[in-house]
Amino acid sequence: MALTVPPRASYAEDPALSLGRKVAEPESRNRTPFARDRDRIIHCTAFRRLKEKTQVFVAHEGDHFRTRLTHSLEVAQVARSLATALGLDADLAETIALAHDLGHPPFGHAGEDELQVQMEPFGGFDHNVQTFRVVTKLERRYPRWEGLNLTWETLEGIIKHNGPVTAKLSQPSWKAITEFDAEYDLGLDTWASAEAQCAALADDIAYNNHDVDDGVQAGLFHLKELLDVPLIGPILAGVYKEYPDLDPGIIRLEAVRRMIGAMIDDVLAETNRRATASKVSSADEVRHLDHALVAFSRDMLEDLGRLREFLMARMYRHWKVNRTRSQARRILAEMFQLFMSEPDVLPTEWFARSQNRDDAGRARVVCDYIAGMTDRFAIEEHRRLFHLDVWN
Incomplete structure (x- = not known):
């Protein structure tokens, strides 16, 4: 059966009508503005x-667990x-989707939690704001x-793909957003485009499924323990029934594949229902709804x-x-506190950035340096700084 491609929705973003870039530049001859944004993200240092x-x-714990890169690719797909x-x-x-995790520090949620603690006296830390700072500064x-220099639509989607953010603007960690918005209005009190909302839901779909996959592979829980869990349980039972003698690894992958399909089908059905009910007919109308357009159903x-x-019980708190x-x-x-007290041990470029700043300004430079580290680099940098057997 031939694949049926849906017609362009009336509420889709039109790249030909993009609001452009903060700094004007000639358009590409062979890429839309949004495709050009994608390519800039893929080629940037933070993405690598x-x-x-x-x-x-942590990255060194195994080659088969997801990293932020593989997660971002799955979200993008x-x-x-x-x-x-x-x-x-x-x-x-x-x-x-490709940009949504660029601001995450090393060591996942643990790294973010610690930077929040260290930056509390100096304006705080928020990974969404850090992502925005990565692509704008x-x-x-x-x-x-x-x-x-990404398009307005991409910047809008990066900072508010989860919804309006005006309630967050009073938080010190969001100062960078308020300053940028004062020069280049991103409409922070409205929803983002339907495309940005797709990226947000794709993130939920990807991490729920790959955490199940990684948790079983890591031995934190057994696949059969999921049989009593809604959504995955009935799907898993169906796979066992259909393939009683199948290798457990293939059963796990088949169950995850079917769960991804079920979640996508749910989003499509709920979104189409909401689009019909709200009668949206333009991208601007999507922004001014009082609820998300792209969403899971209540049951999901x-x-x-x-x-x-x-x-949470069996994996994240194991x-x-x-x-x-x-x-x-x-x-x-330990690295944050050392860099704050002895900034001259920072690499030359970062030490130069920290000069002639007050404590909050120096802390932000230190935070930017640490947030940009990979897991492996952070471990090695810590060893170089604190272990006497490493002198280079």
Whole structure:
């Protein structure tokens, strides 16, 4: 049967009508503005570093666990599939998905938690804001501007793919957003495009499924323990029934594959229902709804809540994971405090950036340096700084 490609939705973003870039530049002859954004993200330094940044496990713990890079690629694939099925601009959805984790520090959530603690007196830390700073300031690749000079639609999607952010603007960690918005209005009080919302849901789909996959592979829980968990349990039971003698590894992969399919189908059905009910007919109308357009159904949200409860108890709070989190937080805390008290041990470029700044300004430079590290580099840098057997 031939593949049916849905017609372009009336509420899709049109790259020909993009609001452009903060710094004007000639358009590409052979790429849309959103495709060009995607390529800039793929080629930037922060994207390459995702290959050795992790979420739950540390990069050296195994070659088969997801990293931020493999996660971002999985999110991009799901986001592109959702956008295509809904008649949206797949390039924009993919671009936002590829960028969404650029600001994460080493050691996953443990690293973010520790930087929040260390930066509390100096304006705080938020990985979404850090992602925005990476693409608007910290990446230095062009002669005429800092950052990547991405389109308005991509920047909007990066900072508010989860919804309006005005309630966060009073937080010190969001100061960079308020300053940028004062010069280049991103409409922070509205929803982002449907494409950005696809990227947000794709993130949920990807991490729920790969955490199940990685948790079983790591031996933190057995596949059959999931039989009583909503969503994955019935799917897993169906796979066991259909293939009673199949290798457990293939059963795990087949169950995860089917769960991804079920979640995507749910998003498509719920989004089409909401689009019909709200009668949206333009991208601007999507932004001004009082709710998300792209969403899970209520039943799916309840099932995912139960799955997250299982993963929280059996994976995220497992003693082995807690031990890794403890080690990671100590590494980052000790480096942060050393760099603050002795900034001259920072690499030359970063030391230069820290000069002639107050404590908050120096702390932000230190935070930027640490947040950009990979897991492996952070471990090695800590050894160079604190272990006498390493002198280079």
